Amino acid sequence: MKVLARGNTMGExxxxxxxxxxxxxxxxxxxxxxxxxxxxxxxxxxxCGVFHWYPRNTCPACGSANIVWKSISPQGRLFSWTTVxxxxxxxxxxxxxxxxxxxxxxxxxxxRLVSRIVNGDEHLRVGLELKPVFDTSRSxxxxxxxxxxVI
Amino acid sequence: xxxxxxxxxxxMKNVYIVGAAQTPPVRVSDKPVDELVMDAVYGxxxxxxxxxxxxxxxxxxxxxxxxxxxxxxxxxxxxxxSMWTGGRSIxxxxxxxxxxxxxxxxxxxxxxxxxxxxxxxxxxxxxxxxNHNRYQAKxxxxxxxxxxxQPVYFAPWATRYLHTFPGAEAxxxxxxxxxxxxxxxxxxxxxxxxxxxxEYRTAPVIATPLRLRDCCVxxxxxxxxxxxxxxxxxxxxxxxxxxxxxxxxQPTVSPESVFTQYGDLLSLPGAxxxxxxxxxxxxxxxxDVSFAQIYDCFxxxxxxxxxxxxFCGKGEAPDFIxxxxxxxxxxxxxxxxxxxLAYSYLLGVDHVVxxxxxxxxxxxxxxxxxxxxxxxxxxxxxxxxxxxLSKE
Numbered sequence: 001m002k003v004l005a006r007g008n009t010m011g012e013x014x015x016x017x018x019x020x021x022x023x024x025x026x027x028x029x030x031x032x033x034x035x036x037x038x039x040x041x042x043x044x045x046x047x048c049g050v051f052h053w054y055p056r057n058t059c060p061a062c063g064s065a066n067i068v069w070k071s072i073s074p075q076g077r078l079f080s081w082t083t084v085x086x087x088x089x090x091x092x093x094x095x096x097x098x099x100x101x102x103x104x105x106x107x108x109x110x111x112r113l114v115s116r117i118v119n120g121d122e123h124l125r126v127g128l129e130l131k132p133v134f135d136t137s138r139s140x141x142x143x144x145x146x147x148x149x150v151i
Numbered sequence: 152x153x154x155x156x157x158x159x160x161x162x163m164k165n166v167y168i169v170g171a172a173q174t175p176p177v178r179v180s181d182k183p184v185d186e187l188v189m190d191a192v193y194g195x196x197x198x199x200x201x202x203x204x205x206x207x208x209x210x211x212x213x214x215x216x217x218x219x220x221x222x223x224x225x226x227x228x229x230x231x232x233s234m235w236t237g238g239r240s241i242x243x244x245x246x247x248x249x250x251x252x253x254x255x256x257x258x259x260x261x262x263x264x265x266x267x268x269x270x271x272x273x274x275x276x277x278x279x280x281x282n283h284n285r286y287q288a289k290x291x292x293x294x295x296x297x298x299x300x301q302p303v304y305f306a307p308w309a310t311r312y313l314h315t316f317p318g319a320e321a322x323x324x325x326x327x328x329x330x331x332x333x334x335x336x337x338x339x340x341x342x343x344x345x346x347x348x349x350e351y352r353t354a355p356v357i358a359t360p361l362r363l364r365d366c367c368v369x370x371x372x373x374x375x376x377x378x379x380x381x382x383x384x385x386x387x388x389x390x391x392x393x394x395x396x397x398x399x400x401q402p403t404v405s406p407e408s409v410f411t412q413y414g415d416l417l418s419l420p421g422a423x424x425x426x427x428x429x430x431x432x433x434x435x436x437x438x439d440v441s442f443a444q445i446y447d448c449f450x451x452x453x454x455x456x457x458x459x460x461x462f463c464g465k466g467e468a469p470d471f472i473x474x475x476x477x478x479x480x481x482x483x484x485x486x487x488x489x490x491x492l493a494y495s496y497l498l499g500v501d502h503v504v505x506x507x508x509x510x511x512x513x514x515x516x517x518x519x520x521x522x523x524x525x526x527x528x529x530x531x532x533x534x535x536x537x538x539x540l541s542k543e
Contacts, residue, residue, distance in 0.1 A: 054292055054408055080311045083358065085356040088302065089300060098297055100297050100303065114292060114411055
């Protein structure tokens with residue numbers, strides 16, 4: 001069951017932008033609707049307050065179906081990473097080598113976002129402070145990469 | 152809150168493995184996987200000295216199995232399409248817990264001679280990636296960032312381990328070298344030549360910190376074991392191998408979240424619980440284990456399991472490996488045939504076949520002396536299984 005991303009669960013218009021982007025499963029829609037606006041948000045259980053990732057219809061911690069999306073400060077911290085040298089995915093062969101990391105956020109404890117770490121190869125370390133680089137220019141899917149907050 | 156009822160305790164009766172077989176290790180086979188499966192099944196029956204028509208139960212993997220060859224098809228090939236069939240999942244965890252399902256069928260009289268088989272064609276399909284690409288979240292949250300492929304999933308775990316326990320690189324290297332040496336002794340392995348430290352260190356980087364030889368081979372192949380009751384086992388051609396414990400733990404983390412969200416990326420889900428359950432039901436402890444076939448899809452996943460299985464504490468595996476030793480020369484010999492890192496990658500049915508051969512005294516050049524208890528582990532994120540075997 002898939003619906004177009006054109007709907008908005010935040011109750012606001014999307015600045016009149018006509019959206020012909022890819023389709024998302026319904027429970028992923030809020031994430032991309034936020035991302036298109038240059039914001040980051042994650043699902044949180046309104047019953048027990050625990051964040052979870054990836055999006056689910058019920059809270060993995062307590063089973064409640066009362067899930068809300070919380071917009072958070074997108075300043076992150078590097079939890080772990082790898083520099084990929086081998087061409088493992090034909091779609092990203094041209095990018096090799098690239099750094100893909102797991103990013104944590106103060107405002108969404110317990111979850112990690114998979115993202116490219118750009119402009120910081122020589123600074124990579126656990127705990128590195130990161131800031132987002134939103135990429136909503138594509139006609140395909142909005143993305144968010146991260147780079148060192150201070151270089 | 153859901154009310155929990157106490158489970159009835161079932162007295163464990165022992166299941167016996169009386170036959171085992173694996174197809175020759177190869178990346179791409181010239182046979183289709185259903186033929187490989189039947190080769191393994193007939194090979195295991197021949198090993199046991201049991202005729203095909205005596206088989207009245209078949210178990211295989213519920214997730215990978217049906218794509219390879221359904222249990223009903225194997226049952227029909229054996230001449231008895233109405234026999235009892237059962238399923239386990241997924242992958243290595245399911246393989247280690249198949250004897251427990253066999254026990255339930257044998258105890259309740261549903262079957263008397265049960266074949267478990269596992270076949271796969273990852274080599275022909277150029278790796279196991281397609282299995283993971285089926286997860287719903289992947290095309291939206293992982294693949295767009297190039298987070299694709301098993302080495303990429305495990306690399307951040309290795310980064311995290313090396314950050315938390317500095318100096319552990321030497322242990323990863325030792326695991327690769329030991330498995331390679333074992334494979335070179337065994338013969339017939341997919342990576343037959345003995346790896347040198349220099350070759351390990353200069354091999355191409357796949358995904359930091361993992362180099363080529365930190366990653367397992369990819370295989371086409373199949374393995375099978377024959378299980379039965381103690382009475383029937385006595386009349387078989389081979390020395391019966393006793394199943395001391397066979398456990399499966401399926402944690403409540405979803406398979407698509409596990410690689411990035413589980414704990415601190417330093418402990419594998421389900422592993423310590425599956426190990427505790429196995430040792431407790433066998434009345435043993437990790438100290439009683441003579442040799443272990445540890446799920447070595449990567450050096451890092453193998454390393455973590457020394458700790459999660461209870462052979463040593465968290466962060467102590469590098470010291471354990473160095474001080475106790477893991478080669479055939481003594482200590483805790485592991486992956487006596489070379490494991491996934493060098494021999495073949497059939498998700499652990501190959502590890503089970505080698506362990507059975509050890510107890511049969513038929514392991515050839517990898518044969519260990521004076522073995523009492525063997526442990527085989529199965530990891531299929533997020534599930535985990537442990538199998539404990541002994542001689543009668």
